[in-house]
Amino acid sequence: MAPGNVTTELIERHRETLGKALEAIRTRDYWTPYPEHPKAYGEQAPAAGRAAFDALLNRHFELGQPGDGGPVGAEVSPYGIDLGITYPRPDPDALLAAMEAALPAWRDAGPEARAAVCLEVLARINARSMEFAHAVMHTTGQAFTMAFQAGGPHAQDRGLEAVAYAYAEQTRTPAQADWTKPQGKRDPLAMTKTFTAVPRGIALVIGCNTFPTWNGFPGLFASLATGNPVLVKPHPRAVLPLALTVAVAREVLGEAGLDPNLVCLAAEDAGEGLAMSLATRPEIRIIDYTGSSAFGDWLEDNARQAQVYTEKSGVNTVVVDSTDDYRGMLNNLAFSLSLYSGQMCTTPQNLLVPRGGIDTDAGHRTFDEVVADLTTAVGKLLGDDARANALLGAIVNPDVLARLERADELGEVALASRTVAHPEFPDATVRTPALVKLDAGKPDDHAAFLAECFGPVAFAVAVDSTAHALELLRRTVKEKGAMTVGAYTTSPQVEADVERVCLDTCASLSLNLTGGVYVNQTAAFSDFHGTGGNPAANIALSDGAFVANRFRTVEVRRHR
């Protein structure tokens, strides 16, 4: 079926961007079409974005979906304000039926039209990045600049990256091919073959509290670009960013003459368990999930009718062996521990430091000195409340706060958390990270550092030696998984050894980060987020495996 005029125009409009994205995932050099500098969005953008966000508050968010069962939603910002927004309560039977009905035309539109529609959705989201920033800030607790960047352009990058992989995968096989097999003196066998990418069915995206767009966009756009209708089930505390996303997608689809019900929202209140009941419905054929290992494992075990893509918990390690830039290392680590109060799946948790200390350009530093110097670096970084607020953001939910408040039960607190007052939002829950000393030589300490302690609690773990650190790293990744591994060393041998452990356990490694790149940040089109090969996740964002099984290819052959 030929795409309509609007779709043809969209294909032209986004052809260059798609081409550049396809090139970027091949070269893996830095590239983005979505500027991360707020200034790039114009002088009016901040005020307009704020006004657009304010206009969303204290009202019903209308989406025009079938089967609206009345209002649902009760988001309260980690900055202390009640958003007062309600969303349509989903009627799964009505939604899923409408989404299934929308599938064939979307399948028939083909990979190019689908990519163009996805890129138009992303372009419109990009234009509203300031509005999204407020939505992300007031659902996740991210500070505004981070909410803008990570929740805006960086999330859009990850969405576009998924679209590029999806497009590349669907077009590896030509839409049509001639096959001519010689038969000696007889006429050759001549066939014409068509190859059509056929979607799995309805895809379910289960959003998370901390990165609704950044972690939600890859699965959403990978599924949509491969022809699957997408049902978005946001976290009850972070509905707005994904509701805005769904609204933009529905708007673009409708304008292109396609069925808006290809993208629907399924909001719920906390404790309703909607993800469980949706995930096991036969109509759901793909699930993307970011969150706890407990529910991720449940999905993998129970949603057997679906392809299940999960990013779960992990325990991230930094091996500290030696450094020729002690100051740079301390500052880099201090930043990594502080950013978004450690509420990233990529934040380092266990800093493994030899009990006998380490060699540095500032001389040999004992374990206690390294810990003290790091607490000083964190203290200095967060000493100014304005800068602290800009880096830390707010604590996303009471569970994280409770873990922080019980950090002193785990070991000796080397750096205590402090409460930071927020100038604009007096009820914001802002805390600096705590650093707790543990000793790998004490069996009692193992339970603490071998479990994920998500949030602003890190452990400085004394180890016998770097070899011991690597042994512990190996065990931690193998048993608990890891989204990131960091290491500091001046020794080529140690560097090779830690690389080997990361290859053996399938973990991503950042070596000797001392400048403006942090272990907890990855750049789309260049860095993979996770590996999909250890217990922390069964996918990487994004690679061929992330998209290849979201569709299948149907061949039709006939004589030519």
Next chain:
Amino acid sequence: MAPGNVTTELIERHRETLGKALEAIRTRDYWTPYPEHPKAYGEQAPAAGRAAFDALLNRHFELGQPGDGGPVGAEVSPYGIDLGITYPRPDPDALLAAMEAALPAWRDAGPEARAAVCLEVLARINARSMEFAHAVMHTTGQAFTMAFQAGGPHAQDRGLEAVAYAYAEQTRTPAQADWTKPQGKRDPLAMTKTFTAVPRGIALVIGCNTFPTWNGFPGLFASLATGNPVLVKPHPRAVLPLALTVAVAREVLGEAGLDPNLVCLAAEDAGEGLAMSLATRPEIRIIDYTGSSAFGDWLEDNARQAQVYTEKSGVNTVVVDSTDDYRGMLNNLAFSLSLYSGQMCTTPQNLLVPRGGIDTDAGHRTFDEVVADLTTAVGKLLGDDARANALLGAIVNPDVLARLERADELGEVALASRTVAHPEFPDATVRTPALVKLDAGKPDDHAAFLAECFGPVAFAVAVDSTAHALELLRRTVKEKGAMTVGAYTTSPQVEADVERVCLDTCASLSLNLTGGVYVNQTAAFSDFHGTGGNPAANIALSDGAFVANRFRTVEVRRHR
């Protein structure tokens, strides 16, 4: 780690073939490096192949694997001869430990060296195609020419295709990349990143009785080329072709300075249940399986620690609506039903013919006339015993024979099976196919045609109309799965309708085959075997999805 000299030489030797394979999977035109004409192998080849096969009989097949627990094996040819070959009885603990120890060096060899080693294995297997033909013939019952082609060059094609996909997938991301992010007036952020394909772990290939090489090679070579050691667990009745394969692989690996234990054999006697105990071992991270849905489903449900790739049972349909080449249609169908006595997962089972008959270039033909004409065509095709033997081969095992012998319990036998004498092997079990008439209007008949009846039994099913046929096709594929769908029609509308059903149910379609291409045959590099999107299989041979998740990518980044 740099590849050794031997490996470097292999890379050069096979570079052109790999390049052509990569091009073929993009263009999907006809291509093969492995001639299917026996004559291409030289005048001496048949006798040499026969002698090589004879030399294997009545002795122990030595592989030099660790932990040899004494002889196992009791293959009896469907042509009635006892092969008298024994194989090393595997000690799983010893084998798996040796295979895990072999993994790191194979991972470090890199995608190019791995592809070259795989292509050398395939080249040596190709050179021994005549020997393999006898091994395939006397384990599967395929007639010699088919055993040569399908078990030889065509299987090698599928192996090479998998290697090409694996190589392409691993090299989509460069081994190393520079990343430079501008920072305004400051120095840019500059990182060097390495990307390493890391295998899942040990892969298990569970072979089938009917196509040990054709169905075994894709998974074997896909896993090996992506860095995974491969343990081959052949069907107890079809060990020899895969034992030869393992021996060749071990020979090539050893010569290249790599560990032969990267490929091991785990033979068993019937009823030992070795596949079950191996499949759930924690060391096994990938499983490729071809066989019954019952065991395929069991693997999917129980081998949760592994990626499980299955090709299972299905019910293949041909919709007969109309034709402008009645003779061509009948001959084509007769051939498809007869080839290898219908013992192919791609053989048509249900021929859906409107009760009121069909329009043809030979006039309107009633249902009974179509059935009678088809039985005549089969009778003519197989009337000569020499040609019958060359087409039919032998019945692979007693279960298939038992189903054939009970075919008359299912409905009115329109074409009875007959026993064909084999000139060389008097104890061969050779049978022509049976065609049974059923009626979709009779609820009692549904159980017969809605279940797989693997082997030389096909059903001519009377339906109300072509629309009824399409409804039945949709239901059959959705509920039972299908490796193939065929259709005959002169109506563009019916053609569009059947295409739509195949897109909706994710089934491959062959339209109006009346010449030398048959619905049950697919050509590597051009046709996908299966779709992976209906219950008959969760994979297609081969596509990106077949290889993409057999490895993961580990990134290491550092300042530049």
